Amino acid sequence: MxxxxxxxxxxxxxxxxxxxxxxxxxxxxxxxxxxxxxxxxxxxxxxxxxxxxxxxxxxxxxxxxxxxxxxxxxxxxxxxxxxxxxxxxxxxxxxxxxxxxxxxxxxxxxxxxxxxxxxxxxxxxxxxxxxxxxxxxxxxxxxxxxxxxxxxxxxxxxxxxxxxxxxxxxxxxxxxxxxxxLRAPVTGTVANRLQSALLREAVHLVLEEIVTVDELDAAVTGSLGLRWATVGPFEAFHLGGGPGGLRRMLAAVGPKIAKEWEHLGKPQLDDAAVELLVRQAEKAFGTDSYPRRAAERDARQIAVLGALRDLAARHREEGAP
Structure with missing residues (x-):
């Protein structure tokens, strides 16, 4: 070879x-x-x-x-x-x-x-x-x-x-x-495990009737989705700590975050739960024209990727680190 x-x-x-x-x-x-x-x-x-x-x-x-x-x-x-x-x-x-x-x-x-x-x-x-x-x-x-x-x-x-x-x-x-x-084998993949963890809590919040599926999606795209398109979870918290970075952030709110983990839901995807989620999704997002909806999703992602590429190019031209 x-x-x-x-x-x-x-x-x-x-x-x-x-x-x-x-x-x-x-x-x-x-x-x-x-x-x-x-x-x-x-x-x-x-x-x-x-x-x-x-x-x-x-x-x-x-x-x-x-x-x-x-x-x-x-x-x-x-x-x-x-x-x-x-x-x-x-x-x-x-x-x-x-x-x-x-x-x-x-x-x-x-x-x-x-x-x-x-x-x-x-x-x-x-x-x-x-x-x-x-x-x-x-x-x-x-x-x-x-x-x-x-x-x-x-x-x-x-x-x-x-x-x-x-x-x-x-x-x-x-x-x-x-x-x-990946440095070691893992059940599933890194991105899918992260996606699954978020989806689990999303399902919990919908089944508890705190939000509907479209409201949950709006909460993500209007906050975490926007943040994570530019920095990942660790860098976001590192920046959230100000000049002290992640060390300062975890010292200040680490115990609170760990306490919040105890309240995360463990929903069951039984028939009733699936029916509720699907019914809301079909009402919110429709059931027809997969090519059109997929193209709209891709166009949004292309816009984000293009903006990030343009910004990186400007930084290179300006000699930014």
Whole structure:
């Protein structure tokens, strides 16, 4: 395996929402992309996916017809990966299926191929348990929508080679992503665990009839969402402590924060709770026109990312630290 092999050809295994988002992003960055799927509607699904996501790429919309010129659909896994420099897998979260799939990929792909899984719940060691050389495999988990949100959690296994981790970081950075390498395996992923913790309390507050789902969302987007788009939780508290930083903040309110944790809810998602949440969500957000609503979400995220990029560029021009 060579760390200097350039990535020119990518194979995306799976043509669901995540796979199609990766496909569009790879195409937009000049890669020849092969999509491996056995969907009966493969050509239509891939075309519609690229058309949808091409309009909301982070660096601006792209002509889907131009992107599709560099795309191939291949239902045979072995043929699909035969010339791949990188494989990004996005199939169902079923361990035995992924193990069988990657064993076939290993036999069929070039030795230098970077093997990446988008898995959100399975680790690299388990997925690669049947591989002859699991050193080239790791989890590269995106955050939805995968073509737009910068984060990719890079999660190596115990047998993943350091060179593989470095190559994965370089590859994702070349796509404009922000890779974060996890130092140890964890159930779920960092971002999903944080999301789950917030969602748990959000569900509790709605079930307790303190707020409705749309009011809860307004509370988040009007406060924490805005804050976290610019600084994370720790930096926010570090700044909240003034010149004394996080040390001063925790000394002042640490015990109070710890006490508040005792009052966080532990809601149960039983049938009645699900029905209440879904009924409110459907009333607040509607049930039709997923493409329109997704495009509106992406447009807002693009506006935020664009403003942050412009600000960073101005700071560089001004020589700001």
């Amino acid at each position: 060579s760390s200097v092999v350039p990535v020119r050809r990518a194979t995306v295994v799976g043509a669901g929402t995540i796979g199609l988002a990766w496909t569009t992003l790879f195409l937009a960055h000049g890669l020849h992309v092969t999509v491996n799927t056995r969907r009966a509607d493969a050509e239509q699904a891939v075309r519609e996916g690229v058309e949808l996501f091409a309009a909301t790429l982070p660096e601006g919309p792209a002509d889907p017809e131009q992107l599709l010129r560099w795309l191939t659909i291949e239902p045979d896994v072995a043929k699909a990966v035969a010339e791949a420099d990188v494989v990004q897998e996005n199939v169902r979260e079923e361990l035995a299926y992924k193990q069988e799939l990657f064993a076939l990929i290993e036999r069929s792909a070039p030795a230098h191929t970077l093997l990446l899984s988008s898995s959100s719940s399975l680790g690299a060691d388990d997925i690669g348990a049947t591989l002859g050389d699991p050193s080239t495999l790791l989890v590269g988990h995106p955050f939805n929508p995968a073509h737009l949100v910068p984060l990719v959690e890079v999660i190596p296994g115990a047998r993943t080679a350091p060179e593989t981790v470095a190559r994965a970081e370089d590859f994702y950075r070349s796509l404009g992503k922000t890779p974060v390498v």
